[in-house]
Amino acid sequence: MVDGVLKVEGSRPLHGEITVRGAKNLVPKAMVAALLGESQSTIRNAPMIRDVEVVSALLRIHGVTVDIDQNAGVLYLDPTDVESAQIADIGRHAGSSRIPILLCGPLLHRLGKAFIPDLGGCHIGDRPVDFHLQILQNFGATIDRSDGGLTLSAPRRLRGTKIELPYPSVGATEQTLLAAVRAEGITVLHGAAVEPEIIDLIDVLQKMGAIISVDTDRTITIEGVDHLTGFTHVALPDRIEAASWASAALATHGDIFVRGARQTAMSTFLNIYRKVGGAFDVHDDGIRFYHPGGQLRSQALETNVHPGFMTDWQQPLVVALTQAQGLSIVHETVYENRFGFTEALNKMGANIQVYRECLGGAKCRFGAQNFYHSAVISGPTPLHGADIEVPDLRGGFSHLIAALSAEGTSHVSGINLIDRGYERFMEKLEALDARVERIK
Ligand code: EPU
Numbered sequence: 413m414v415d416g417v418l419k420v421e422g423s424r425p426l427h428g429e430i431t432v433r434g435a436k437n438l439v440p441k442a443m444v445a446a447l448l449g450e451s452q453s454t455i456r457n458a459p460m461i462r463d464v465e466v467v468s469a470l471l472r473i474h475g476v477t478v479d480i481d482q483n484a485g486v487l488y489l490d491p492t493d494v495e496s497a498q499i500a501d502i503g504r505h506a507g508s509s510r511i512p513i514l515l516c517g518p519l520l521h522r523l524g525k526a527f528i529p530d531l532g533g534c535h536i537g538d539r540p541v542d543f544h545l546q547i548l549q550n551f552g553a554t555i556d557r558s559d560g561g562l563t564l565s566a567p568r569r570l571r572g573t574k575i576e577l578p579y580p581s582v583g584a585t586e587q588t589l590l591a592a593v594r595a596e597g598i599t600v601l602h603g604a605a606v607e608p609e610i611i612d613l614i615d616v617l618q619k620m621g622a623i624i625s626v627d628t629d630r631t632i633t634i635e636g637v638d639h640l641t642g643f644t645h646v647a648l649p650d651r652i653e654a655a656s657w658a659s660a661a662l663a664t665h666g667d668i669f670v671r672g673a674r675q676t677a678m679s680t681f682l683n684i685y686r687k688v689g690g691a692f693d694v695h696d697d698g699i700r701f702y703h704p705g706g707q708l709r710s711q712a713l714e715t716n717v718h719p720g721f722m723t724d725w726q727q728p729l730v731v732a733l734t735q736a737q738g739l740s741i742v743h744e745t746v747y748e749n750r751f752g753f754t755e756a757l758n759k760m761g762a763n764i765q766v767y768r769e770c771l772g773g774a775k776c777r778f779g780a781q782n783f784y785h786s787a788v789i790s791g792p793t794p795l796h797g798a799d800i801e802v803p804d805l806r807g808g809f810s811h812l813i814a815a816l817s818a819e820g821t822s823h824v825s826g827i828n829l830i831d832r833g834y835e836r837f838m839e840k841l842e843a844l845d846a847r848v849e850r851i852k
Contacts (some may be wrong), residue, residue: 416484416828418838420434420815421769421847423796425703426666430840432673433459433485435645436608436833440467440511441586442616442645448594449474449620451642453486456810457672458496458647458836462507462619464499469505474519485624488644494522503529508832512584513544520553529561543584547575551591551599573637579777580630580717582603586613590632601632603826607676607718612648631741638842651677651836656809658701659728660844662690663735663817667702668844675699680721684729687711689735706779709789710738714773715746727753727810731817734762735791740789740820745776748783753807760818764789792820803827805833813838816846823851 434457436499444467446453458464460482467479468487475495479488506512507530519526545562556563557796572595577584585605592599604610606626614624614632615750620643623635626691655671661668663686675694682692688711691704713721713734721738723746733740734757754764764787770779771786778785797820802808808830815822827850841848 415826415852417823417825417850417852418812419849419851420812420824422816422818422820422822424575424816424845424847425437425457426660426664426665426668426844427538428814428844429669429671430657430843431671432650432657433835434607434728435612435650436461436463436652437582437607437610439464439647440509441485441514441613442647443467443489443611444514444518445590445616445620446476446642447471447491447494447515448521448590448640449491449642450639451492452488452514453642454806455489456485456644458485459650461835462832463509463511465509466505466509467511467799470502473501473505482606496523496525499527499561504525510583513541514586514590514840516544516548516553517551517562518547518569520564520570520591523563524567525563527561527563540737543577543581543585547584547587548591550575551595570595571789572599573636573714575599575601577601577603577714579603582607582610585610585632588611589617589624589632589634592636593617593620593743594638594640595636597636597799599636600636601634602630604630604632605717605731608648608651609797616643616645619645634830634836639705640783646715648677649674651681652722652806654678654699655681655722655725656692656728656806656834658685658692658699658811658814659732661701662688662703662732663816666702666844667700669699669700673699680719681725682815684711684713684721688732690732705743705751708732708736709742710736710789711803712744712772714739723747723750724806726750727786727806728813730754730764730787730789731757731810731813733791733796734764735792735817736789737792740791741772742789743771743785744785744787745773745775745778748778748781751784751787752803753810754787755797757795757810757814758801760798760814761793762795763793764788792847796820797822799823802829805829809834
């Protein structure tokens, strides 16, 4: 059994209140943006998660002073003395995160060179970086692939460029923004991702002095400027974490007030939650999610880029769908390989079959490629405890939910992976009256 094992006594409704802080998929990027400033930046509402630790370490070895107030969730970043880091140190600190690729633009602006080690991240598909590399080349960077990573250099200032993304990739859009804001001239990005976390990053960059406009047709135009300053920003809340606790409330017949959850960025999730039979009340300072009683209803849904149903909401919700009456269909169109977690659910009594075909929606990029990217969930099926192993961040949380709602005892191993994106989740589980004990 791998390290980090949680013993879970299931079949207890989760009830109580927890707080979600800033988004995992925004805060590390805002930290990278701070590299571009000429003075100190402050990020409030920052979650204390592993991805924040990884970026702090990477920034520190590049000469940035990073001070962290853990309780208040505040990061202070001073990039005045940015310097090159040792390749060995970069490799050591990059951890399993995918954020290092986003340091390229800022480091090229500040130092004229950057080294990026081979990337980690969750194993939910191939997760190539071809868009990123093409973008950086468009800006005028040269890239040398060597063992263990990429060495980039920019003999002169990066130049604004035209970019057409083949798919509205979140990371590639952020790469473009972080490179374009200080490039010479104008950059026009077509086919951009417009997730709320990206709009929040644009807010950060605008506070720093950037000039960025977002059109309704996924076009973002950036006018490069010569200097950027530091910023102070309150990070938008983590809508993935909020939806994960919402799914936990539904699957365990519970009632959870998620302080910090905000309706706007979650409206697509809330629609599906209501259609499945979940209930929620929106308050000024958070959202209460609960199982109102009665039978949950099956749903057909398709994951997509914003404003569609987020891929990261899918895995936790599937656990609740195992308790819905009838056949639910989930067509995953963002990642080709995001149903690995269903194996453990089947072991616990669920009836989930995965298919290569695009089921229940329009044809997607993966339909013709033999990827098991559609799932049919037949319910309701009572779940029973089992020994299971966390496959990836969101799949891991869905395993936790399954164990919490199942009859009997489960051992969930590999829970360290969950720390990457769920702040103090053990404390939160205890606050919600879960019977959990870390045994290894
Ligand atoms: N893609 C390429 N080439 C590239 C980049 C992406 O083919 O160069 C493909 C990917 O393989 C994928 C699709 O484009 O099939 C979308 O990937 P995207 O670039 O949008 O994802 P990302 O930036 O790597 C971020 C989040 C993910 C989240 C996705 C989609 C971070 C650190 N990660 O990943 O979050 O699922 O956007 O919203 O922001 C998570 O939080 O668990 C997580 C995986």
